[in-house]
Amino acid sequence: MNALTFRPFVVYFLANTMSLLGTWVQKVGLGWLTWQITESTFWTSFVSIALMAPVGMLGPFIAVYAESWDMRRAFLITKILMMLVSFTIFLLQLFGLHTLLTLITTSLALGFLSAVHHPIRLVFISIVVPRSHLASAIGLNSVSWNMSRVVGPSIAGFSIVILGLANTFSMAVFLYFPLIVALALLPLAVRPKQKAEAENFFQKMRDGGRVVFQTPIIFAALCIVGINSFFVRGVLEIQPAIVGQILGGDSKALATVTAAAGFGALLSSFLIGFGGLSPDFIRRSLWPMMVLGLVGTACLNVAESLMPMSLLFVLTGFTATLTGIGAQTLIQLDVSENYRARVMTWWSTVSFGSLTIGGVLIGYLGDLMPIENGILIVILGSGILAVLVLVKLPVARWYRSS
Numbered sequence: 001m002n003a004l005t006f007r008p009f010v011v012y013f014l015a016n017t018m019s020l021l022g023t024w025v026q027k028v029g030l031g032w033l034t035w036q037i038t039e040s041t042f043w044t045s046f047v048s049i050a051l052m053a054p055v056g057m058l059g060p061f062i063a064v065y066a067e068s069w070d071m072r073r074a075f076l077i078t079k080i081l082m083m084l085v086s087f088t089i090f091l092l093q094l095f096g097l098h099t100l101l102t103l104i105t106t107s108l109a110l111g112f113l114s115a116v117h118h119p120i121r122l123v124f125i126s127i128v129v130p131r132s133h134l135a136s137a138i139g140l141n142s143v144s145w146n147m148s149r150v151v152g153p154s155i156a157g158f159s160i161v162i163l164g165l166a167n168t169f170s171m172a173v174f175l176y177f178p179l180i181v182a183l184a185l186l187p188l189a190v191r192p193k194q195k196a197e198a199e200n201f202f203q204k205m206r207d208g209g210r211v212v213f214q215t216p217i218i219f220a221a222l223c224i225v226g227i228n229s230f231f232v233r234g235v236l237e238i239q240p241a242i243v244g245q246i247l248g249g250d251s252k253a254l255a256t257v258t259a260a261a262g263f264g265a266l267l268s269s270f271l272i273g274f275g276g277l278s279p280d281f282i283r284r285s286l287w288p289m290m291v292l293g294l295v296g297t298a299c300l301n302v303a304e305s306l307m308p309m310s311l312l313f314v315l316t317g318f319t320a321t322l323t324g325i326g327a328q329t330l331i332q333l334d335v336s337e338n339y340r341a342r343v344m345t346w347w348s349t350v351s352f353g354s355l356t357i358g359g360v361l362i363g364y365l366g367d368l369m370p371i372e373n374g375i376l377i378v379i380l381g382s383g384i385l386a387v388l389v390l391v392k393l394p395v396a397r398w399y400r401s402s
Contacts, residue, residue, distance in 0.1 A: 003129050003133040003134075003136040003137035003140050004136075004140065005133075006129055006130075006133055008128055008129075008186050008187055008188075009128050009129050009133070009137055009140075011182050011186060012128050012182060012186060013140060013141075013144055014178070015178040015179040015181070015182035015183075016141070016144050016179055016182075017144040017148060018175050018178045018179065019079070019175055019176055019178070019179040020144055020145055020148035020152070021148040021151060021152045021155070021175055022086070022152075022171065022172040022173070022174070022175030022176060023148065023152070023172070024148050024151075024152025024153055024156065025152045025153075025155055025156040025159070025168060025171055025172045025175070026086060026089065026168075026169060026172035027048065027051060027152075028152065028153045028156035028157065028240065028254065028255075028258060029156055029160065029165055029168045029169055029172070030047055030048070030051070030089070030103060030106075030107060031044055031047060031048045031239075031240035031241075032156075032160060032165075032240055032254065033093070033098060033103065033165055034047040034048075034100070034103050034240070035240055035241065035244045037098070037099070037100055037103070038100055039244070040367060041238075041241040041242075041244065041245055041363045041366030041367055041371055042360075042363045042364050042366065042367045043100060043363075044238070044240050044241040044244065044363065045238040045241045045359050045360055045362065045363025045364075045366070046104070046360060046363065047103050047104060047107045048107075048237055048238055048240060048241075048359070049237060049238070049355070049356050049359045049360055049363075050104060050107035050108050050111050051107050051110050051111050051114065052111060052114065052237070052352045052355065052356060053111055053352065053353075053356040054108070054111040054112045054114065054115035055111070055114050055115045055118045055348055055349070055352040055353075057115070057349075057353065058112070058115040058116075062115060062116055062118075062119055062345070069120065071120055071123060071124050071127060071188070072183060072184075072186075072188060074116075074120045075117070075120050075121070075124055075183050076180065076183050076184065078113055078116050078117035078120065079117070079176060079179060079180055079183065080176075080180060081113050082110060082113045082114070082117070082176070083173060083176040083177075083180070085106055085109050085110050085113065086110070086169070086172050086173045086176065087173050088106060089106050089169050089172075090166060090169040090170045090172075090173055092106075093165050093166045093169050094166045094170075118345070118348050118352075119344065119345045119348070122332075122344040122345070122347075122348065123344070125137050125138060125141060126189075126332075127188045127189040128186065128188060128189075130189070134332060134333070138325070138328060138329050138332055140269075143266065143269040143270055145265075145269070148262075151259075151262075152262075153254070153255050153258035153259050153262065154255045154256075154258075154259045155171075156168055156255065157252055157254055157255025157256075157258075158252070158255060159171065161252065207339070207342070208339055208342030208343055208345075208346065209346070211335070211339050211342075211343050212343055212346045215334065215335075217283070217330055217331075217334055218330075218331050218334060218335070218343065218346075221286065221327035221330050221331055221347075222327070222346060222347065222350050224286045224287060224290050224323060224327060225323065225324060225327045225347065225350050225351050225354075226350045226351075226354045227290060227294075227354075227382060227385050228290045228293060228319075228320055228323040228324060228354075229320075229324070229350065229351045229352070229353075229354035229355040229358065230354035230355065230357060230358035230382075231293075231294055231297060231358060231378065231379055231382040232290075232293040232294060232296075232297050232316050232319065232320045232323075233320050233324070233351070233354075233355040233358070234354070234355040234356075234357070234358025234359040234361075234362060235297050235300065235316070235358070235359070235362060235375060236261050236313070236316060236317065236320060236355075237355055237359045238359045238362060238363055239254065239257055239258050239261070239313075240254060241363055241366060241371065242257075242300075242309075242366075242371055243257055245366060245370070245371045246303075246304065246309070246370075246371065246372060247305075247306060247309070253306055256306060256310055257306070257309055257310050257313050258313075260309075260310040260311070260313040260314045260317065261313040261314065261316065261317035262317060263314055263317065264313065264314035264315060264316065264317030264318035264319075264321070265317040265318060265320065265321035267318055268318045268319075268321040268322035268325070269321055269325060271322070279329065279330060279333060282322075282326040282329060282330060283330060285322060285326065286322075286323055286326055286327060289319045289322045289323045289326075290319070290323050292315070292319050293315070293316050293319030293320050293323065294379060294382045296312050296315040296316045296319065297312075297316055297375065297379055298375070298376060298379045298380075299312055300312055300372060300375050301372045301373065301375060301376040302372075303372075304372075324351060327347065328344070328347055331343060331344065331347055332344065358378065361378060362374050362375055362378055365377065365378070
């Protein structure tokens, strides 16, 4: 069922879209400012990835505790703290005090808060809508993310040119407010009370891992998500470095290619969010979409101008999102409520952890050689892994039987 027929979700969807819009405006601004200060693909990639890396490293530990939290209160606290860090970024830029150290520090601070926020966000959607609307709500959440990805970088690119970075960062701060107000007022379903358990912290983590490895559909989806994130999403997340080196550092070009990737991602999100793809079709599509994304990423090696690069980013944005959000949808529909936060955090850990390693590695190679060659070198190993996933791992039995 379409979640947009459920009024509380519509309020959440609109407010969350505005908040995510600010996130993308800020992300592009931080990456661009890092390039201006350092002209280093490694440090530009590092700052961009630092906004997400802690999600992959800390997510499983935080999720063990997150399952017992008051989701509304936890969501509000993390969002308010993120807004305060964003306000600090704005003030530092307003007074011309930003250095590489301040950029790294504030990015890591936002990344840490995102790590705390991420399992909350993944569980939160299940108390905004009834289960019958859940698949649509997950897809529409992706629409929200990718709609912001289309519009946010475009706004950021032109705002940087016309208004300057300080005003661009201030815009990101103000876009937090609608979601904070909505979170305080939304009617939410009551989550089942968790029974008191004698299990310790590490036992709960092991239980979450056991569910992941012993459930074929979840394990198979995570195998594909890991490869997709390392080789495809890792490249998508370091676009400021790619544009800076290949296209000569034009902010309008940055806005164009980032919006192109977002447009592709938005198309796949709409397909899932508005019920255009059944769970069975999503299962059958994950591996082919992953491979198509790998091919498109490899072709960036020969994209030396804006038009072909933009078209390739439309393709990889589409395939990366269909693979990532499709896998998340399948896991959300399969996992029980008692393990939801822990298991969904495995998805985010594999996803964000893989793109962190892939993005930083390609950024490092970009300081040693032309970044397009670095992308090609890294992507060569992906073909072998893609075949192994299909032929050797348990995912093969799942894929063929679907």
